[in-house]
Amino acid sequence: MMTKKYILLSCFICILILSAWSANVKAQDTNAEKSREGYFEITLKTPVPTKLNVEELVRDRDLNPGSLFRVKTGGYLSFNETEWVDKIEFRVADIPVTNLDEYKKYSDILFTINERIDQMKRTLASYDQLALRLMNLCDRSRFPTLQSMDDNIGEQLAMYDKLLLMRDLVVNSMNKFVRERGCRDKFADYQRSLNLYARQLSELTRNIDRLNKRAITLSQEL
Secondary structure (H helix, E strand, C coil), X not given: CHHHHHHHHHHHHHHHHHHHHHHHHHHHHHHHHHHHHEEEEEEECCCCCEEEEECCEEEECCCEEEEEEEEECCEEEEEEHHHHEXXXXXXXXXXXXXXXXXXXXXHHHHHHHHHHHHHHHHHHHHHHHHHXXXXXXXXXXXXXXXXXXXXXXXXXXXXXXXXXXXXXXXHHHHHHHHHHHHHHHHHHHHHHHHXXXXXXXXXXXXXXXXXXXXXXXXXXXC
């Protein structure tokens, strides 16, 4: 009998442990999902501007509508916006854009440019080796100075410099695309959700006047 009770008790404890573990995993997944979207960067009004990174901010209008609350393990940490906050920016986490067609176009042209630059570098190395020998070979000189070596291939070197500028342009454009694509998509998503919540608030306030009349009538009757 005692053995049976012990087995049942052990099973019950195991169930509790598994339930707690499952809840903890779900909570971690939820927190991870929130943190993957990005974080708030708050610039504080301090003598030396200080930036504070916060994963989650909440408001409590009932407690203090002018304050922001930073979520902590033991509760909330509040600070007044007008007194402490100079600027708030939501930093969107990087999103995977490597499969987008626009990104592939940048990647393809960057690969072509880098390949051409690499080929020209190797060819220039071979050119310089021979040109350096021809600066003085058996008392004969083809190139008296390094500049004369470059002047001999001036047009090609101009194209090489153009390739380097082209690579910088594409790299900057690619980085800007990755950064702004995430911001643009998130802004549109948040805007749609914001409008949805605004409509829901409108629905919730439709019969407030009627409810107010009922409350006044009831209080007068009492």
